[in-house]
Amino acid sequence: MQKRRERVDRGINVRSGDVFALCSWREMLYLAGPRVLPVIAILLLPLALGIYWQKVLLSVAVFALLAISWDLLAQTGMISLGQALFFGMGAYVTGILNHYWGLPPLLTIPVAAILGGLICTALLLPVLRLRGIYFSMVTLILPLMLVRLIEATRIFGGTEGLTGMTPLPSRWLEIYVIVGAMLAALFGFRRLLGTDYGLVLKGIRDNDRSVINAGINIYWYKTQALLIASTVGAFAGAFMTHVYMFVGMPVFALDYSILPIAAAVVGGPGSLAGATLGAFLLVPLSEVLRGVGGLRIVFYGVFLVVFIVALPEGIFHFVQRKYNQFERWVEVDS
Amino acid sequence: MLLGTIVYAFVNSIILALMAIGFNLTFGISGVANFAYGALYIFSAYATWMGLNLVGMPYPVAAAVSILLTMLAGALMYRFILLRVRGQALSEVIATFGIGLAILEIFRYLGFVGFEYNLPVFVDDSVVLAGVFIDVQRLLIVIIGSVVILGLWWFTHHTRLGLAFRGIAQDERTALTLGIDSDRIALLSVSLGAGLAALAATVIIPLGSIAPGDGYEVLIKALAVCIIGGLGSTGGTIVASFVIGFAERFTDTYISSHWTMIVSLAAILVVLTLKPSGLFGKQKELEERI
Numbered sequence: 001m002q003k004r005r006e007r008v009d010r011g012i013n014v015r016s017g018d019v020f021a022l023c024s025w026r027e028m029l030y031l032a033g034p035r036v037l038p039v040i041a042i043l044l045l046p047l048a049l050g051i052y053w054q055k056v057l058l059s060v061a062v063f064a065l066l067a068i069s070w071d072l073l074a075q076t077g078m079i080s081l082g083q084a085l086f087f088g089m090g091a092y093v094t095g096i097l098n099h100y101w102g103l104p105p106l107l108t109i110p111v112a113a114i115l116g117g118l119i120c121t122a123l124l125l126p127v128l129r130l131r132g133i134y135f136s137m138v139t140l141i142l143p144l145m146l147v148r149l150i151e152a153t154r155i156f157g158g159t160e161g162l163t164g165m166t167p168l169p170s171r172w173l174e175i176y177v178i179v180g181a182m183l184a185a186l187f188g189f190r191r192l193l194g195t196d197y198g199l200v201l202k203g204i205r206d207n208d209r210s211v212i213n214a215g216i217n218i219y220w221y222k223t224q225a226l227l228i229a230s231t232v233g234a235f236a237g238a239f240m241t242h243v244y245m246f247v248g249m250p251v252f253a254l255d256y257s258i259l260p261i262a263a264a265v266v267g268g269p270g271s272l273a274g275a276t277l278g279a280f281l282l283v284p285l286s287e288v289l290r291g292v293g294g295l296r297i298v299f300y301g302v303f304l305v306v307f308i309v310a311l312p313e314g315i316f317h318f319v320q321r322k323y324n325q326f327e328r329w330v331e332v333d334s
Numbered sequence: 335m336l337l338g339t340i341v342y343a344f345v346n347s348i349i350l351a352l353m354a355i356g357f358n359l360t361f362g363i364s365g366v367a368n369f370a371y372g373a374l375y376i377f378s379a380y381a382t383w384m385g386l387n388l389v390g391m392p393y394p395v396a397a398a399v400s401i402l403l404t405m406l407a408g409a410l411m412y413r414f415i416l417l418r419v420r421g422q423a424l425s426e427v428i429a430t431f432g433i434g435l436a437i438l439e440i441f442r443y444l445g446f447v448g449f450e451y452n453l454p455v456f457v458d459d460s461v462v463l464a465g466v467f468i469d470v471q472r473l474l475i476v477i478i479g480s481v482v483i484l485g486l487w488w489f490t491h492h493t494r495l496g497l498a499f500r501g502i503a504q505d506e507r508t509a510l511t512l513g514i515d516s517d518r519i520a521l522l523s524v525s526l527g528a529g530l531a532a533l534a535a536t537v538i539i540p541l542g543s544i545a546p547g548d549g550y551e552v553l554i555k556a557l558a559v560c561i562i563g564g565l566g567s568t569g570g571t572i573v574a575s576f577v578i579g580f581a582e583r584f585t586d587t588y589i590s591s592h593w594t595m596i597v598s599l600a601a602i603l604v605v606l607t608l609k610p611s612g613l614f615g616k617q618k619e620l621e622e623r624i
Contacts, residue, residue: 079424081431126607133367133423134610137557138603144554145599152592258435265428294443297435304432308425309418 002332013324046175056287061178062236064279066260069232071275076225077205082139084256086233090116094238095247099162109238116234121227143252161248262300266307268314338466339587345472347579348479356530357556362565364523365503367426370434372553378404378532379544401532408528412521442546452543487568558602564612
């Protein structure tokens with residue numbers, strides 16, 4: 001007798017799917033639990049942590065932002081292998097504004113986010129027509145090339161970088177700005193992707209030619225998605241520059257490209273919450289593994305392979321499925 | 335000066351072609367993305383080094399063993415990892431890139447860095463060629479490189495297996511209807527590509543020392559040559575390696591060595607932007623851009 005596994009939505013999932021959810025506390029909690037509890041936890045977390053782990057939380061938030069920006073691009077059908085481009089561009093713009101003109105961080109960070117985003121979009125504009133793996137290769141190469149350019153021309157401090165950036169006023173402001181930005185990006189873009197606008201973006205990923213057939217200019221939409229994603233990335237870079245009080249060639253390093261991808265792949269590609277979850281797992285893990293030095297990157301590599309092969313849907317989708325559905329074995333009708 | 339630059343640029347071009355040929359076979363001709371290529375190149379170099387210095391095998395035996403080991407590694411990687419994500423180009427790229435990352439960084443972590451990690455040259459001698467000093471190793475590279483390139487062209491155009499390689503890249507389903515077992519062919523292409531990487535490493539590494547970081551560079555160079563030449567075109571690979579090889583050597587001599595890498599990266603960007611199928615590629619134009 002052959003059996004197969006059947007997945008059925010939980011009753012509470014179905015009941016809380018419409019307005020009647022408001023009739024009972026249980027259904028409301030079921031809906032709000034996975035959304036509100038993590039937010040409260042994240043907001044309270046900095047109070048409970050020491051200075052060292054606050055810095056870890058800070059880089060978790062930064063990598064979560066990069067992973068969100070990666071996932072946003074991926075959902076529009078553009079797989080980037082070079083998030084470091086966005087990160088580095090934001091970092092250098094804010095570095096230049098602060099170092100040469102002495103503008104305060106309050107001004108440089110937003111300006112660098114927008115300006116960096118615009119520059120990255122302009123750089124990638126000529127290759128928007130490329131699809132799939134060819135777009136990925138361009139994004140892989142651009143940050144590598146910018147590093148070499150800075151090295152060769154010795155502009156902006158060359159190999160030494162620019163030092164002596166203005167730090168942010170207090171570490172509490174620091175942590176809450178970045179955590180707030182992360183939450184805003186996570187929930188804001190989740191909502192954006194749920195609208196008709198987001199539907200068009202996902203349509204471009206699924207079948208770009210049929211979106212063209214619908215009379216929609218996909219290049220314009222891709223440009224917008226690119227601008228949003230690169231602004232988010234540039235914001236993360238600009239913010240980190242003021243935290244480290246330094247900007248130099250390491251901002252284009254492979255770390256900033258690989259870790260966000262790893263986070264999104266581990267957490268669950270195709271959902272911004274998954275990307276964030278991935279960052280919350282991987283960054284502290286890499287902190288714990290700091291003792292083993294270079295072996296960290298080996299772990300990233302192995303993680304990427306294991307998750308791509310064994311759990312391609314990612315942790316988030318796996319957990320989500322368990323939360324919303326139950327499974328049972330049923331006999332196969334012959 | 336000029337003559338010397340030309341001779342060394344010629345050698346450099348053949349080195350590039352040799353580095354890229356295995357990558358071209360797997361990615362360009364049979365369409366299986368193997369971004370662990372640079373790592374396999376370095377892996378085989380270390381395997382030869384270990385065979386030579388730790389086990390004490392004679393040089394030719396160590397080299398042959400390392401080439402076979404690398405081919406085996408390629409085959410295993412395909413069988414246990416790539417096979418499961420086959421057809422999803424981006425998953426293939428991420429998975430193989432992850433493997434490459436793991437291999438290279440583990441060598442770096444284990445401390446295989448330094449000048450003592452090198453391979454001896456085959457023949458320690460140099461000759462004067464048209465007024466230019468050139469060592470025998472570089473001449474050997476030119477000879478072996480030419481043989482391998484011609485062999486590859488013959489292989490992909492005049493043997494059943496080579497035609498099958500091209501078949502699965504052009505249209506996998508049609509290839510299946512013609513009795514080509516695409517999984518077996520893809521496994522062979524990854525394995526053969528890895529073998530060619532090992533061969534290239536065996537011949538080229540004696541010019542310098544083995545460093546994990548070179549793995550990334552080899553991958554980028556192989557990508558550059560493949561993209562500029564056009565996927566699926568052996569002739570394009572040769573032309574592209576000469577374009578990049580000469581450009582690199584001339585920028586090195588006349589501008590500054592800082593700009594060497596920038597030239598090849600810029601070349602990839604320009605070709606990708608203007609003609610993503612490369613100078614001579616004609617496959618799959620709609621899949622590349624829209």
